[in-house]
Amino acid sequence: MAEPLLQTVGLDAFYGDFQALFDVSVRFDEGEVVAIIGANGAGKSTLMRSITGLLGNCPEMVRHRGAPIGGLRADQIARLGIAMVPEGRQLFPSLSVEENLVIGGQVGRPGPWSLKTVYQLFPILGERRTQASTSLSGGQQQMVAIGRALMANPDLILFDEISLGLAPTVIKSIYEALPGIISTGVGAVVVEQDITKALGVSDRVYCLQEGRLSLEGSPASLTREDITRAYFGL
Amino acid sequence: MEWINSIVQGILVGGLYALFAAGLSLIFGVMRLVNIAHGDLIVFAAYLALTTITMTGVHPLLALLIVVPVMGLAGYALQRTILNRTLGDDILPPLLVTFGLSVILQNALLEIYTADPQKLNAGSFETQSLSIGGGLNIGLFPLLMFATAVLVIGGLQWVFYHSAIGRAFRATSDNQDVAQLMGLNKAHVYGLAMALSLAVVAIAGVFLGIRTSFDPAGGPGRLIFGFEAVIIGGLGNLWGTLAGGVILGVSQTIGAKIHPGWQLLAGHIAFLLVLAVRPRGLFPRIDDERG
Amino acid sequence: MSAVSGYRVVRSSTASRIAAGVAVVLIVALVAAPWWAGRADMRLMSELFLYLALASTWNLLAGYAGLVSVGQQAFVGFGGYILFALAIFAGVHPLVAVPLAGIAAAVVAMPVALLIFRLRGAYFAIGTWVVAEVFRLIFAQVASLGGGSGTSLPVGIVKAIARNRSAREAATYWMALGAVALVIGFVWLLLRSRSGLALTAIRDNERASAGLGIDIWRTKFLVYVASAGLTAAVGALIFLQKLRISPDAAFNVNDWTAFVIFIVVIGGIGTIEGPILGVLVFFLLRETLADLGTIYLMILGAVAIVIMLKAPKGLWGTFAARFDLELFPVKHRVVAEKE
Numbered sequence: 001m002a003e004p005l006l007q008t009v010g011l012d013a014f015y016g017d018f019q020a021l022f023d024v025s026v027r028f029d030e031g032e033v034v035a036i037i038g039a040n041g042a043g044k045s046t047l048m049r050s051i052t053g054l055l056g057n058c059p060e061m062v063r064h065r066g067a068p069i070g071g072l073r074a075d076q077i078a079r080l081g082i083a084m085v086p087e088g089r090q091l092f093p094s095l096s097v098e099e100n101l102v103i104g105g106q107v108g109r110p111g112p113w114s115l116k117t118v119y120q121l122f123p124i125l126g127e128r129r130t131q132a133s134t135s136l137s138g139g140q141q142q143m144v145a146i147g148r149a150l151m152a153n154p155d156l157i158l159f160d161e162i163s164l165g166l167a168p169t170v171i172k173s174i175y176e177a178l179p180g181i182i183s184t185g186v187g188a189v190v191v192e193q194d195i196t197k198a199l200g201v202s203d204r205v206y207c208l209q210e211g212r213l214s215l216e217g218s219p220a221s222l223t224r225e226d227i228t229r230a231y232f233g234l
Numbered sequence: 235m236e237w238i239n240s241i242v243q244g245i246l247v248g249g250l251y252a253l254f255a256a257g258l259s260l261i262f263g264v265m266r267l268v269n270i271a272h273g274d275l276i277v278f279a280a281y282l283a284l285t286t287i288t289m290t291g292v293h294p295l296l297a298l299l300i301v302v303p304v305m306g307l308a309g310y311a312l313q314r315t316i317l318n319r320t321l322g323d324d325i326l327p328p329l330l331v332t333f334g335l336s337v338i339l340q341n342a343l344l345e346i347y348t349a350d351p352q353k354l355n356a357g358s359f360e361t362q363s364l365s366i367g368g369g370l371n372i373g374l375f376p377l378l379m380f381a382t383a384v385l386v387i388g389g390l391q392w393v394f395y396h397s398a399i400g401r402a403f404r405a406t407s408d409n410q411d412v413a414q415l416m417g418l419n420k421a422h423v424y425g426l427a428m429a430l431s432l433a434v435v436a437i438a439g440v441f442l443g444i445r446t447s448f449d450p451a452g453g454p455g456r457l458i459f460g461f462e463a464v465i466i467g468g469l470g471n472l473w474g475t476l477a478g479g480v481i482l483g484v485s486q487t488i489g490a491k492i493h494p495g496w497q498l499l500a501g502h503i504a505f506l507l508v509l510a511v512r513p514r515g516l517f518p519r520i521d522d523e524r525g
Numbered sequence: 526m527s528a529v530s531g532y533r534v535v536r537s538s539t540a541s542r543i544a545a546g547v548a549v550v551l552i553v554a555l556v557a558a559p560w561w562a563g564r565a566d567m568r569l570m571s572e573l574f575l576y577l578a579l580a581s582t583w584n585l586l587a588g589y590a591g592l593v594s595v596g597q598q599a600f601v602g603f604g605g606y607i608l609f610a611l612a613i614f615a616g617v618h619p620l621v622a623v624p625l626a627g628i629a630a631a632v633v634a635m636p637v638a639l640l641i642f643r644l645r646g647a648y649f650a651i652g653t654w655v656v657a658e659v660f661r662l663i664f665a666q667v668a669s670l671g672g673g674s675g676t677s678l679p680v681g682i683v684k685a686i687a688r689n690r691s692a693r694e695a696a697t698y699w700m701a702l703g704a705v706a707l708v709i710g711f712v713w714l715l716l717r718s719r720s721g722l723a724l725t726a727i728r729d730n731e732r733a734s735a736g737l738g739i740d741i742w743r744t745k746f747l748v749y750v751a752s753a754g755l756t757a758a759v760g761a762l763i764f765l766q767k768l769r770i771s772p773d774a775a776f777n778v779n780d781w782t783a784f785v786i787f788i789v790v791i792g793g794i795g796t797i798e799g800p801i802l803g804v805l806v807f808f809l810l811r812e813t814l815a816d817l818g819t820i821y822l823m824i825l826g827a828v829a830i831v832i833m834l835k836a837p838k839g840l841w842g843t844f845a846a847r848f849d850l851e852l853f854p855v856k857h858r859v860v861a862e863k864e
Contacts, residue, residue: 074414268647
């Protein structure tokens with residue numbers, strides 16, 4: 001079997017003395033969509049921060065195509081082709097919409113995504129390209145955040161709770177854009193509290209519960225009971 | 235007419251104060267660091283120019299070609315070796331480390347150059363003036379100083395809002411975690427910001443040295459002028475800093491006209507007045523709540 | 526294994542009890558100094574006491590209230606000048622003028638605080654420096670106190686302290702000892718009180734403490750005013766000993782701010798014991814290195830930088846954190862009681 005695009009091997013993560021993740025092993029292969037579900041505080045964002053390098057780890061615990069990257073800086077990991085749409089959007093307030101997108105392309109990796117194709121995906125952004133990024137609606141900001149991650153032409157995109165704080169119709173339209181993104185061959189990790197959305201879009205799913213992996217499998221093979229049990233730790 | 239001449243002089247020296255302030259403001263904007271050694275670095279640049287001139291015999295303004303890059307490199311090194319380690323939520327480390335730096339710089343200069351006041355000699359250019367009818371005289375050198383300040387501030391604005399590195403500065407300042415997700419190495423970005431700041435400090439130092447005599451203990455006074463210009467003008471606004479410098483300069487020359495010993499005091503009083511009445515400065519950036 | 530039958534809350538520990546015993550012996554010895562110490566030693570000890578008093582006050586300001594001031598020399602000089610003014614123009618007895626100078630400074634500090642509290646963080650620090658500069662420039666204009674070159678304390682006033690020289694030296698020594706004991710005592714009792722708890726909370730996490738309902742602004746304001754008063758009283762004592770004052774000496778950044786900061790940083794910010802250790806280290810360094818002049822100052826600066834980067838809690842702070850030591854009991858501890 002080929003090396004996974006990205007995997008964690010027995011990942012332990014700490015915030016000071018507090019341990020947030022216990023022996024978490026997940027894998028993401030090229031081009032697949034994996035969902036990570038779990039309640040608030042289960043460790044989903046910690047897992048994302050560990051993978052992207054915002055949280056330091058032992059080098060061997062996070063591997064990119066077999067190579068240990070756990071000790072690398074976040075900007076080094078970004079240059080390897082791993083991009084994140086952060087929880088809460090976190091656009092740069094001092095930058096305009098277009099500048100946010102341009103800075104997403106800072107890593108300079110070649111690929112199908114550019115300002116032109118991002119504006120094709122989200123036309124409304126093209127209309128508001130010079131506006132301050134934070135003057136847009138929540139859904140539009142989410143589009144900017146996604147576009148910003150796409151501009152890096154990554155091999156793997158991490159979507160961290162993209163439905164948080166958005167109206168259902170907005171969430172629906174954002175998830176409708178997802179297939180268009182994934183069809184270009186980029187792998188995706190979808191972190192969600194909304195189980196239905198996550199299961200509907202993914203090939204495989206992991207469930208985290210209080211820092212531990214409680215379930216893994218394909219959406220088709222898992223029952224509602226399995227998931228509820230794993231989610232709440234019952 | 236004498237009064238008008240004084241006010242014009244005050245306006246022009248305001249350009250120098252704006253130069254003192256620009257580097258300070260830049261660093262605070264990008265990384266929330268206030269460099270207590272800023273004034274001492276300005277004086278250090280003047281001494282660097284002095285040594286350059288002594289060794290090569292060039293005109294002080296030409297010495298800029300050497301002093302600016304050297305200070306820029308020194309700024310990058312300083313940031314990456316020492317100052318990056320002080321950044322974080324606690325305000326004490328950067329303050330105390332730069333304070334220690336200030337003491338080291340002052341005493342190093344004292345040790346190398348002694349306490350004798352020095353001056354950079356720019357020749358007759360220093361005293362030439364332009365006569366604009368009605369008894370109004372404008373010194374050519376002060377005019378150049380002011381024009382340089384305008385150019386530098388304009389240049390910094392351009393860098394900040396129209397260049398890739400400026401984008402990196404703004405992004406890193408907004409959210410350093412997410413900036414790293416964009417592939418920006420924040421240690422490097424901060425290093426570049428300090429390099430730019432000290433490049434401006436170099437320009438300020440050379441102009442200071444030509445305009446007046448300087449000595450190793452002159453740093454704190456320059457830091458205070460720069461700081462007052464920033465506060466009067468308003469945080470986060472470089473053009474405001476120019477206005478702040480001008481107001482400071484004019485206050486000082488008016489004060490001096492009333493009574494020779496009141497020059498510095500008049501400037502401080504203007505600063506305290508603005509602080510009392512408009513604590514955020516006269517032209518603050520609307521979205522800048524940071525202080 | 527014995528069961529825990531209950532618990533009690535105490536404030537002292539073995540370490541603090543031992544320290545208390547040592548302190549009593551020490552204080553007795555120090556009070557008796559005029560009988561066993563020589564003149565030069567007494568002067569040195571006075572200087573040490575006064576520096577310790579300044580350092581403890583600065584530590585209260587910066588280490589607990591989070592107000593980093595590089596302008597305390599404003600109040601040192603102010604205290605000195607008010608002492609001279611009261612003694613020379615109002616005929617006040619110098620020893621009475623010392624606390625009066627402190628009170629005057631506290632009053633002046635109130636409008637000053639209102640102004641500079643509009644600045645935050647490092648900008649506040651530079652603001653305090655500007656205030657010191659303003660004080661210096663103003664006092665340099667007062668011709669009756671010597672203007673820019675300063676003045677000396679008239680002989681008559683000097684004699685009013687005590688009739689002969691050794692009595693005077695004992696008197697000023699005891700005042701210095703009394704001052705530092707008062708300052709440290711004040712700081713300790715303050716930190717033990719409710720206000721002190723508020724301060725410690727602010728030191729540890731300002732935002733969280735605001736969430737708990739602690740009036741941050743008021744607490745900081747009171748600490749700033751109290752510090753100004755204490756600093757000025759010490760300043761008055763300093764210049765009473767020197768017998769001479771001038772704007773440059775009174776408002777000298779190096780003497781009254783740089784050295785004080787180094788003492789606190791090296792000893793340990795945010796602890797009562799830190800400045801005590803710091804002042805001992807500082808005087809040791811001074812006695813051994815001061816001949817080096819500027820190099821000595823550069824070494825001080827470098828040491829401060831290294832400590833800030835490698836051991837930001839200072840010598841005492843790092844040591845005490847390791848072993849959870851406290852010589853001045855402030856913290857409440859829960860002690861389990863066994864059956």
